[in-house]
Amino acid sequence: MSHFDTLKLNLHYGGLMEIIGGRFSYNGGASKQGIVVDPDLMTWSCFDGYCEEFSIEGGLVERVWWKLHHESMDTLKCIGVVASDSELMRMCSQAMSTCREVDVFIEQEEKGKDGEEADVNLEQSAAVETESEKALSAESEKAPSAEENESEIGEGESEEAEENQSQEAEENQSQSEEAEENQSEAAADESDKDAGNESEIDSEKEEALREAKRKKDKKGKSKVLEDEEDIGARYDMEIEDAVASFVDEEVDFRRTILESSDSYEFKEAVLDYALANAKNIEQNRWDKTKIGYKCGEGGKCKWKLYCSYDEPHGKWVIKTKCGYHSCTPKGRCKMLKAPVIAKLFLHKLRQKPNFWPIKMQKYIKETWRLLRTRWKSSCRPIIGLDGTFFKGIVKGCLLTAVGHDPNNQIYPIAWAVVQAETGDNWLWFMKNLKADLGLEDGSGYVIISDRCRGRGI
Ligand SMILES: [Zn+2]
Known part of the structure; x- marks a missing residue:
């Protein structure tokens, strides 16, 4: 994985996102800068994995705020646990097309605190979410940046849903405000500046907000998932959708193949x-x-x-x-x-219930590491090199390095796919092989090759 494929993550954790003086502020907790990740492997559960890896106390990750590293805190975007992977992919693709560095702020579920305190925090977070949506919609109305325009084109539907959502939230807010006439209009208009409004968002509004969020996440699908439902439930939804959109075909009654x-x-x-x-x-x-x-x-x-x-x-x-x-x-x-x-991974998961994706990635990398260390520790010091052409749909050339194990059987050490079998490509392959296996000046090792034209090294 070259640095062109990686994403840098500045992780802030253990704190709470709040609005102070109309601005986002992540209070408490600590941070870990410059975590290198593969954007293709980013999933929601990676964040739970980081929490465990860095021994961060608290519950599962409930909400993630993010912005590109060079952007200000005003541009923060929020991802909830429902339908999060698609939003994470959007985050990664935005980052990969710009600065390849993202600031991420984690909010975890309350754990080990009494119900009352948790409720207060929930209210605060709900208020923060409303603020965020307002700030975002206000910003996009005023001066949308090029990047936001881009995302607007791609996500007209979700933008619309978001607008509906904030309207719905505002409506709910204004309904309940009718009962509290003394504090009416100022609260609706200036809520992003006035931190005191946090206490005005009662449980009904909070529920409305959550409901709207769920509707947005499911983009109008009739069945609405609960927050707690897991990936399996989402998978069921996909299955239902696929069945619903399936067009029947004429079946040819050939049988007995399986x-x-x-x-x-x-x-x-x-x-x-x-x-x-x-x-x-x-x-x-x-x-x-x-x-x-x-x-x-x-x-x-x-x-x-x-x-x-x-x-x-x-x-x-x-x-x-x-x-x-x-x-x-x-x-x-x-x-x-x-x-x-x-x-x-079921068997391994049964043995280790906390075997998070991030650990699985390490486990897979460890398997590759074993492939080369075992060659060095137990195989004969012989490397056989050869290259061959692909004859299928994919064109190119496969370069291989194989060894012999103590039973004289072939042991795969390394392979690479290149466009053609040229001297430059062999040189690149050999340099990597030499560095990876720690061959140094090559003394004590035997290299066998068929000395074809490309291998002029
Ligand atoms: Zn196919």
């Missing part, structure tokens, strides 16, 4: 196929008696698989199969959603 007494086995087989062949597969049909998959790359690729329960046999049988991919794999698989990944 027979199984259980749909679970069928799903496992498709997942194994997708992982082993690096194919992007997407499930497009869910039913008690039917399951369908299609190529996740979209476009003109016709790959599909349809399976249903065959009553006379009492088995699940493949009815339609188009097994040829005409697409180019892009290294992603739509089947690999949180519950599926969790299943792959």
